[in-house]
Amino acid sequence: MNELDVLSVNIWQILISLFNLAILYFLFKKFLFARVKAIVAKRASEVTAEYDKAQKATEEANEIKASWEEKIKTADAKAEEIIQAAVEKADNRSEVMLYESREKAESIVRKAKADAERERAEAQATIKQEIVDVSTALSEKIIGREINMDDHRSLIDSFIDNMGDE
Amino acid sequence: MLELAIGLILGGCAIGAGIAMIAGFGPGIGEGQAVAAACEAIGRQPESQSAVTTTMLMGCAVAETTGLYSFVIALLLIFLAPGRFVNILLKALGKM
Amino acid sequence: MSILLLILAILPIVAGIIIKIMFVPAVEGISVTGAHIFFTIDLPLGGLPITESQVNSWLVILSLFFFCLFLTHDLKTKDISKRQVIAEWIVEAVDKMVLKNMGDFFMGFGPFIAAIMGLSAMTSLMSVVGLFPATSDINVVGGWAILVFFVITYYKLKAGILVYLKGFTEPVAFFAPVNVASEFATPFSMAFRHYGNVLSGSIISVLIASVLGALSNLVFQWLPEPLSSIEFFRIGLPAIFSIYFDLFSGCLQAFIFAMLTMLYVSNGFPQDEYFKRKALKHAKENKK
Numbered sequence: 001m002n003e004l005d006v007l008s009v010n011i012w013q014i015l016i017s018l019f020n021l022a023i024l025y026f027l028f029k030k031f032l033f034a035r036v037k038a039i040v041a042k043r044a045s046e047v048t049a050e051y052d053k054a055q056k057a058t059e060e061a062n063e064i065k066a067s068w069e070e071k072i073k074t075a076d077a078k079a080e081e082i083i084q085a086a087v088e089k090a091d092n093r094s095e096v097m098l099y100e101s102r103e104k105a106e107s108i109v110r111k112a113k114a115d116a117e118r119e120r121a122e123a124q125a126t127i128k129q130e131i132v133d134v135s136t137a138l139s140e141k142i143i144g145r146e147i148n149m150d151d152h153r154s155l156i157d158s159f160i161d162n163m164g165d166e
Numbered sequence: 167m168l169e170l171a172i173g174l175i176l177g178g179c180a181i182g183a184g185i186a187m188i189a190g191f192g193p194g195i196g197e198g199q200a201v202a203a204a205c206e207a208i209g210r211q212p213e214s215q216s217a218v219t220t221t222m223l224m225g226c227a228v229a230e231t232t233g234l235y236s237f238v239i240a241l242l243l244i245f246l247a248p249g250r251f252v253n254i255l256l257k258a259l260g261k262m
Numbered sequence: 263m264s265i266l267l268l269i270l271a272i273l274p275i276v277a278g279i280i281i282k283i284m285f286v287p288a289v290e291g292i293s294v295t296g297a298h299i300f301f302t303i304d305l306p307l308g309g310l311p312i313t314e315s316q317v318n319s320w321l322v323i324l325s326l327f328f329f330c331l332f333l334t335h336d337l338k339t340k341d342i343s344k345r346q347v348i349a350e351w352i353v354e355a356v357d358k359m360v361l362k363n364m365g366d367f368f369m370g371f372g373p374f375i376a377a378i379m380g381l382s383a384m385t386s387l388m389s390v391v392g393l394f395p396a397t398s399d400i401n402v403v404g405g406w407a408i409l410v411f412f413v414i415t416y417y418k419l420k421a422g423i424l425v426y427l428k429g430f431t432e433p434v435a436f437f438a439p440v441n442v443a444s445e446f447a448t449p450f451s452m453a454f455r456h457y458g459n460v461l462s463g464s465i466i467s468v469l470i471a472s473v474l475g476a477l478s479n480l481v482f483q484w485l486p487e488p489l490s491s492i493e494f495f496r497i498g499l500p501a502i503f504s505i506y507f508d509l510f511s512g513c514l515q516a517f518i519f520a521m522l523t524m525l526y527v528s529n530g531f532p533q534d535e536y537f538k539r540k541a542l543k544h545a546k547e548n549k550k
Contacts, residue, residue, distance in 0.1 A: 223514065223517075223518065224518065224521055224522075227455065227514075227515075227518040227522075228522075230455065230459075231451050231454070231455050234454055234455055234458030234459065234462075235454060235458075237458050237462055238454055238457075238458055241461070245294070
């Protein structure tokens with residue numbers, strides 16, 4: 001007989017197939033699972049290392065950024081200070097200038113006023129003189145007699161003074 | 167007479183194999199119910215389809231076992247039993 | 263290099279076909295037989311017949327071994343090739359399945375489950391190329407089932423022999439014989455399930471092929487002589503049926519065998535007792 005029965009049990013064949021499965025288990029373990037797991041673990045460690053590196057780099061960058069921000073902040077403060085100082089200086093100067101100009105203007109005004117006053121006084125004096133002269137001449141003509149020039153003058157002066165006072 | 171006895175043995179084995187396969191009813195009904203329940207479950211929760219399908223296949227495989235036992239018995243009755251029984255008969259008659 | 267390994271992976275299957283053509287006589291008509299015996303080695307307990315099923319399973323192991331080497335030679339961490347993607351996918355999928363069905367204590371079971379699935383599926387699928395499917399031999403699946411039974415028992419014994427023996431008296435001592443019987447029924451039911459499914463598939467294939475042959479003889483008998491002897495219906499049509507019986511059923515049975523292995527091992531393992539025992543041992547060692 002050259003063929004097995006459909007249902008025939010042979011202990012050796014069972015053992016052989018048992019060991020077949022065990023051998024395939026070891027083959028799979030050694031050549032598929034161990035290798036793949038090793039490579040996956042390696043990749044995972046590499047990724048972790050890369051990640052660590054990236055984190056470190058980020059931290060460094062953050063530090064640099066912080067320092068630069070600090071610097072920029074101080075620079076800002078400095079600039080502000082400078083501007084403040086400049087503004088103050090400018091303010092001072094402008095105030096001084098303003099003060100000076102006001103002073104000048106006031107002095108000019110004062111001078112002008114004094115001039116005007118003096119001129120007015122002069123003019124008053126001249127007008128008075130002239131009025132006196134004119135009134136003297138007029139009264140001479142009207143009265144027809146010579147009045148004592150000096151008496152006359154004092155009279156008119158007092159009159160005018162009175163007039164001016166009233 | 168011997169031919170009749172051998173014929174009886176062969177016929178009995180064949181009838182026995184046929185009767186053994188009646189057990190195919192059980193797994194058929196059981197698996198049908200399992201699939202019906204699985205269809206209902208999938209209809210109710212379509213998102214659980216993969217889990218239900220896996221479980222159903224497992225359950226069907228386990229339910230099929232009785233049917234396969236009967237199938238193996240039928241195979242034995244067809245392929246192994248006749249030779250054995252005829253040998254036993256011949257030995258009992260002292261012809262071998 | 264990778265092409266060479268791929269060829270080496272396919273070569274065993276080709277060798278199987280060549281061996282079948284050279285040594286196995288063609289079967290005439292309807293005949294359901296077991297594997298062809300090449301030769302028998304004299305050993306006690308009935309001798310060892312080297313049959314098609316043994317040769318085919320060795321060829322499958324060789325093929326799977328070279329396929330593993332093909333997938334996993336020169337793995338890289340960057341710029342991975344498609345081979346490596348496939349290899350990693352296989353490993354990940356199997357590990358995920360093991361984790362889902364057995365829990366993280368049994369993570370070492372990945373290769374075992376992969377071996378069961380690969381060997382079972384590949385030996386069943388050999389019938390696609392016309393070879394004898396080794397899984398339709400009760401000895402082959404019986405061997406696997408017995409190995410699985412050993413593994414189950416080993417994990418049951420991990421919590422001590424007393425716990426193992428006590429497990430048989432659940433729920434009452436009266437059930438002990440039934441429990442023992444059901445314990446030993448596990449490998450039988452696993453083996454017969456796989457064997458019966460594959461064998462029924464191949465028997466139905468034979469029946470379909472012979473029916474188609476008879477039908478084509480009936481239909482084409484009016485043709486002239488050389489043409490009428492060709493059985494036209496047997497060309498291609500049986501392949502359609504073999505899609506279910508060989509491809510689907512073979513893969514399904516492999517999956518179910520692996521699944522049942524995982525469930526039996528993880529369910530049989532008395533986890534609570536094991537950890538209790540471990541904690542006790544630790545405590546004792548610490549005392550010393």
